[in-house]
Amino acid sequence: MSKGACKLALKELGHWMKPEKAKTSMTTYPSSAEIVSEPLGVVLVISTWNYPFLLSIDPVIGAIAAGNAVVLKPSEIAPAISTLLSKLLEEYLDNSSIRVVEGAVAETTALLEQKWDKIFYTGSPRVGRIVMAAAAKHLTPVTLELGGKCPVVVDSNVNLQVAVRRIIAGKWACNNGQACIAPDYVITTKDFAPKLIDVLRHELEEFFGKNPIESEDMSRIVSVQHFKRLTRLLDEDEVSDKIIIGGQRDENQLKIAPTILVDVPEDTEIMKEEIFGPLLPILTVENLEESFDVINSKSKPLAAYLFSENKQLQKDFVNNISSGGMLINDTILHLTVSSLPFGGVGESGMGSYHGKFSFDTFSHKKAVLYRGFTGESPARYPPYTPGKLKLLKTLTSGNIVSILLALLGFSKD
Amino acid sequence: MAEDSETKKVFDAEAAGSLMKELRGTYASGKTRSYEWRVAQLKNVMKIVDDHEKDILDAIRADLSKPEQESYIAEISIVKSSCTRALGELNRWMKPEKVKTSITTFPSSAEIVSEPLGVVLIIGAWNFPLLLALDPAIGAIAAGNAVVLKPSELCPATSSLIAKLVGKYLDSSCIKVVEGSVAETSALLEQKWDKIFFTGSGRVGRIVMAAAAKHLTPVALELGGKCPVVVDSDINLPVAVRRIAGGKWASNNGQACIAPDYIITTKDFAPKLIDALKHELEAWYGKDPLESKDLAHIVNSNHFARLVKLLDDDKVSGKIIHGGQRDKANLKFAPTILLDVPEDSLVMNDEIFGPLLPILTVDKLEDSFDMITSRGKPLAAYLFTNNKKLKEKFVKTVSAGGLVINDTVLHFAEKTLPFGGVGESGIGSYHGKFSYEAFSHRKSVLYRGFAGDASARYPPYSDRKLKLLKALLSGSVVGVILALIGWS
Numbered sequence: 001m002s003k004g005a006c007k008l009a010l011k012e013l014g015h016w017m018k019p020e021k022a023k024t025s026m027t028t029y030p031s032s033a034e035i036v037s038e039p040l041g042v043v044l045v046i047s048t049w050n051y052p053f054l055l056s057i058d059p060v061i062g063a064i065a066a067g068n069a070v071v072l073k074p075s076e077i078a079p080a081i082s083t084l085l086s087k088l089l090e091e092y093l094d095n096s097s098i099r100v101v102e103g104a105v106a107e108t109t110a111l112l113e114q115k116w117d118k119i120f121y122t123g124s125p126r127v128g129r130i131v132m133a134a135a136a137k138h139l140t141p142v143t144l145e146l147g148g149k150c151p152v153v154v155d156s157n158v159n160l161q162v163a164v165r166r167i168i169a170g171k172w173a174c175n176n177g178q179a180c181i182a183p184d185y186v187i188t189t190k191d192f193a194p195k196l197i198d199v200l201r202h203e204l205e206e207f208f209g210k211n212p213i214e215s216e217d218m219s220r221i222v223s224v225q226h227f228k229r230l231t232r233l234l235d236e237d238e239v240s241d242k243i244i245i246g247g248q249r250d251e252n253q254l255k256i257a258p259t260i261l262v263d264v265p266e267d268t269e270i271m272k273e274e275i276f277g278p279l280l281p282i283l284t285v286e287n288l289e290e291s292f293d294v295i296n297s298k299s300k301p302l303a304a305y306l307f308s309e310n311k312q313l314q315k316d317f318v319n320n321i322s323s324g325g326m327l328i329n330d331t332i333l334h335l336t337v338s339s340l341p342f343g344g345v346g347e348s349g350m351g352s353y354h355g356k357f358s359f360d361t362f363s364h365k366k367a368v369l370y371r372g373f374t375g376e377s378p379a380r381y382p383p384y385t386p387g388k389l390k391l392l393k394t395l396t397s398g399n400i401v402s403i404l405l406a407l408l409g410f411s412k413d
Numbered sequence: 414m415a416e417d418s419e420t421k422k423v424f425d426a427e428a429a430g431s432l433m434k435e436l437r438g439t440y441a442s443g444k445t446r447s448y449e450w451r452v453a454q455l456k457n458v459m460k461i462v463d464d465h466e467k468d469i470l471d472a473i474r475a476d477l478s479k480p481e482q483e484s485y486i487a488e489i490s491i492v493k494s495s496c497t498r499a500l501g502e503l504n505r506w507m508k509p510e511k512v513k514t515s516i517t518t519f520p521s522s523a524e525i526v527s528e529p530l531g532v533v534l535i536i537g538a539w540n541f542p543l544l545l546a547l548d549p550a551i552g553a554i555a556a557g558n559a560v561v562l563k564p565s566e567l568c569p570a571t572s573s574l575i576a577k578l579v580g581k582y583l584d585s586s587c588i589k590v591v592e593g594s595v596a597e598t599s600a601l602l603e604q605k606w607d608k609i610f611f612t613g614s615g616r617v618g619r620i621v622m623a624a625a626a627k628h629l630t631p632v633a634l635e636l637g638g639k640c641p642v643v644v645d646s647d648i649n650l651p652v653a654v655r656r657i658a659g660g661k662w663a664s665n666n667g668q669a670c671i672a673p674d675y676i677i678t679t680k681d682f683a684p685k686l687i688d689a690l691k692h693e694l695e696a697w698y699g700k701d702p703l704e705s706k707d708l709a710h711i712v713n714s715n716h717f718a719r720l721v722k723l724l725d726d727d728k729v730s731g732k733i734i735h736g737g738q739r740d741k742a743n744l745k746f747a748p749t750i751l752l753d754v755p756e757d758s759l760v761m762n763d764e765i766f767g768p769l770l771p772i773l774t775v776d777k778l779e780d781s782f783d784m785i786t787s788r789g790k791p792l793a794a795y796l797f798t799n800n801k802k803l804k805e806k807f808v809k810t811v812s813a814g815g816l817v818i819n820d821t822v823l824h825f826a827e828k829t830l831p832f833g834g835v836g837e838s839g840i841g842s843y844h845g846k847f848s849y850e851a852f853s854h855r856k857s858v859l860y861r862g863f864a865g866d867a868s869a870r871y872p873p874y875s876d877r878k879l880k881l882l883k884a885l886l887s888g889s890v891v892g893v894i895l896a897l898i899g900w901s
Contacts, residue, residue: 004886022829031823033830038812040835117836129626136622139615139634141840146629159863169870207872217872296441309863318858320443322528325857333859336886337523339512340857345530346607350631352855365842367815367830368808369823373649373799381659382697382707384482392482396490 001336002057008338008355009065016065016359019368027396032370037363039067040141041117046108046131048122049222050178050276052078055145056085059120060098062358068118069097073111076104077223116140118362122180125347143351143361146344147274148301148324149184152331153291153317155308156192163307163329164199168207170305170331172258176219177278178226181303181325181332184275187291190284197260197282201245204258212257213250220254221277227254230277233270234259246278288313292320300324300346305331324348424593429600432561432589436532439586440559445529450584451503454554457582458547459496462489465578469543469571476542476568478710478744479665487664488544491826495548498828498845499555506555506849514859517885522860527853529557530631531607536598536621538612539567539712540668545612545635546575550588552848553610559587563601566594567712606630608852612670615837622840633841633851636834637764638791638814639674642821643778643807645798646682653797653819654689658697660795660821662748666709667768668716671793671815671822674765677781680774687750687772691735694748702747703740710744711767717744720767723760724749736768762788778803782810790814790836795821814838 009016019034043063047056056074063070072089074082086100101107112119112134121131122145135142152167171183188196208215221227231249234240239261246259261281264271270281285291288308295304304323308314314328324344325334334340335354343352353361377395379388422428444450462469466489473484509524533553537546546564553560562579564572576590591597602609602624611621612635625632642657661673678686698705711717717739724730724737729751736749751771754761760771775781778798785794794813798804804818814834815824824830825844833842843851869878869885 001886007887022827024827024829027826028820028823031827033824033827035831036808041812125629128629132626132629133623136619136626139618139622139636139837139840144629162863162866165866165871173870173872209873215872217874314860318526318856319446322531322854323856326859328858328860329863330859330861333518333521333861334523334857336517337512337514337521337857337859339514340523340525340859341855342857345854345856347629350629364812364835365831366813366835367824367827367832369815369817369820369827369830370804371817371819371823373652373819376652376655378655380486380663381655382480382663382705384480384707389482389485392486393490396486396494 002054002061004336004338005058005061005354005358009061009359012356013065013359016356022367024369028369028371030372030375034368036366036368037066037359038366040362040364042069042071043118043120043362044071044073044111044114044116046073046111046119046121046123047075049075049077050175050180052081053085055122056081059122059353059358062353063118063120063362064098065359066362068362070099071111072098072100073108074100074102076102114138118142120351120353120361121145128349143343143353144349145180145342145351145353146302146347146349147180147276148303148344148348149274149298150181150301150303150305150323151291151295152183152186152305152307153288153295154186154188154192154196155288155306155310155313156189156195157309158307158329160195160199161203164196164203166330167305167307168200168203168258171280172204172218172278173207174332176221176256176258177280178219178222178276179332181335182276183280183305183331184301185271186280186282187285187288187294188282189288190286193262193282193284197244197262200260204245208258212246213248213253213255218255218258218278221256222254224254226277227251227256230256230275230279233273233275233277233279236268236270238265239268239270242281289316292316295321300344300348302344302348303327303332303334322346324352424591424597424600426600426603429604432591433532433604436559436561436587436589440529440532444584445554445557445559445587448503448507451555451557452500454583454588455496455500455503455551458551458554459493459500461578461582462492462496462543462547465574468574468578472570472574473542473568475570477540477665477712480707480709482707483663483665483709488541491544492547492551494828495551495844495848499551499849502846503555506846509858516890518859518861520862520865524858526856526858527556527849528856530852530854532559532561533608533610533852534561534563534601534604534606536609536611536613537562537564539565540665540670542568542571543575549610549612549633549843549848549851552843553608553852554588556849556852558607558852560589561601562588562590563598564590564592566592604628608632610841610843610851611635618839633833633843634839635670635832635841635843636792636837636839637670637766638834638838639764639788640671640791640793640795640813641781641785642673642676642795642797643781643785644676644678644682644686645778645796645800645803646679646685647799648797648819650685650689651693654686654693656820657795657797658690658693658748661770662694662697662708662768664822666711666746666748667770668709668712668766669822671825672766673770673795673821674791675761675771675773677773677775677778677784679778680776683752683772683774687734687752690750694735698748701738702736703738703743703745708745708748708768711746712744714741714744716767717741717746720746720765720769723763723765723767723769726758726760728755729758729760732771779806782807786810786812790834790838792834792838793817793822793824812836814842
């Protein structure tokens, strides 16, 4: 995906950098206008640990394409990539304008005290607040790519095998659920749930074998801290007895098997916090429209998914659920469409990027109006008279006939 | 009714909480989403300015002693044209935007759907009290949000009129006005809004953004700055001078965020420019500007004292070459021109926001461009010239919210141009479609069917699968075909 972003930027850069002509109106006639994209200046990109390379390089590509000087702060929780990025960027890119600062909280805090022209942050809402508060001191604009609980609503009228494969791919084949747009929980009808669970069980075994913890195709949990967090979610009283598939864990390897739970109570941590791991709660409802209330009762997620062939349900879903992005009949794939802005809303973030949106997010769109010295309206200036006001009222009314009459010296009254 | 004799209830944190709860309920009901509701509200905003033009002009005059022509042009007519434009374009703005998809997701279709952010807060400013409350509100309503307006308390007559008229003409279950000053604004800022749109100073802008950060609320901040005017010698001087003077003194007597703040011209040309300015000023305001009815007053004694302080600085007072007269009791201040004040004086460092116009002279105009941005990027920058190369260099090197060549302030009226600042002059923009977008979330939607499933996506992974995936992600059709052939 990083290669794709680079290729696109290289191909489109000439086009992106061109000013965009804007139409002008009678009000400023004669004139011409355009919107000129210019770099914001010196920008800070703070990256995260789950896709440490992509989430560092992808925003940096946008910042460079837009002509900025860039500082990248990769995540300390992925130390090997952090060091590699530092080494490679220094070796291949222009050090006078592009730098990497490695480190953790102390280093990030020191960086955040500076006055940046933009800060691009990927990570948690908690730290997103800290970044925005620091930015507020300097009136620095921010893009925050955060997270949320991405719901998957599953209807009964679907190609169940394909749907399940896509859910599994989005959840467990994506860093074992540690992705901001991974399906977090599923909602389906009480009637359909048994079928869904059966197919999930079957496909999970196809993908990861009978002993998923031993499968090479399953990522581990990133750290001891996150491992403990996830096991704590599972071991909560009302939760542990709702496990119907999986639950196995290996602390030495930091691995947790794909785990499915059914009808966990709403007030448990696992139903309130973003899971960011291989646990998948399934909520059952009487009919699918009820799922909208469930989703809307939580904060706006980064992505929301619906599997259904019912066109009306699709329409209602798009119109009534607010999320960063949405996918009908698949998961996570919208990430790869560079013509779609990728970003959150509400708790899941602000701003967006990918494709041209990356260029735009690191640019200022400067309005430029060109005039000559003709087209002067003395009615604009003092000393003010009722006659001048009348003329101006007519001119601003945009009514061509009245304008002509007024200019020719006639008026309505 | 009994309202006047009741003690006015204080709008505190509790009141702000209930207000928010009520609006969230109304918004959740979906009332603001329909095209019909938005159109009805916009038509009623139009009615407010059409049917109450006199009341509005009276209120603005009571608050600011602004000449009627300025109030009409800058406030009433712009609100009307924003309404007209929104009504004319709303259908188009509300339509999802189809976008292209590639072989990576084939078969699929995609679109970007605009949806309202939810419940939004608009904080107005005092210098154009009707415009800066209603114009953003038009965008918020067009985008389908529930809205709270907090007009400026420095214009009590206008604030109270806005509260009355909005209450009467607009849907008060979704659009509310909260009057008040620091205490009420702080109470409002503690709530979790889906967007805050603020017009005012950089100092308060920081406070607003810090409050927004607690709730991850996106903000648009329309702030200010020192808008420079660079004046070349090879121009139509009478026209240029009228446009400079118009942008400065015929705009609320310099109390406008995009009013020219200071001039830069060459040492050679300065005398001609100054003569022309003096001549025009006398034609406009007479020999005694304090007697003219066409000059707006300073908004209050605080700002009056601030301006006096800028002038009375030792290093500055000797540089006054025109004007300087003032009337404290009536808050009147004459157009004042200064020449070559020291760069470290207050008048050259603070945003003036008043009728003082310093002129700096340089040897070569190009040298001034870097100086402009070193003071913090302004909301607008102006250049008067017929020299094509100079225009190009200016547009290329001067970063500001917006630029105008050979005029001042007029870009404000051009709705196809985004109006907003950069750096110290602000975040975000509005006007026309940009107003609609400022209060919308652009949601990506990708549609797929159940065909076109690439088993290469799924574990167990293999080298062959990886090869196919690489080809798919690269978007290369040839690569995909080769990989598929190799696959089977």
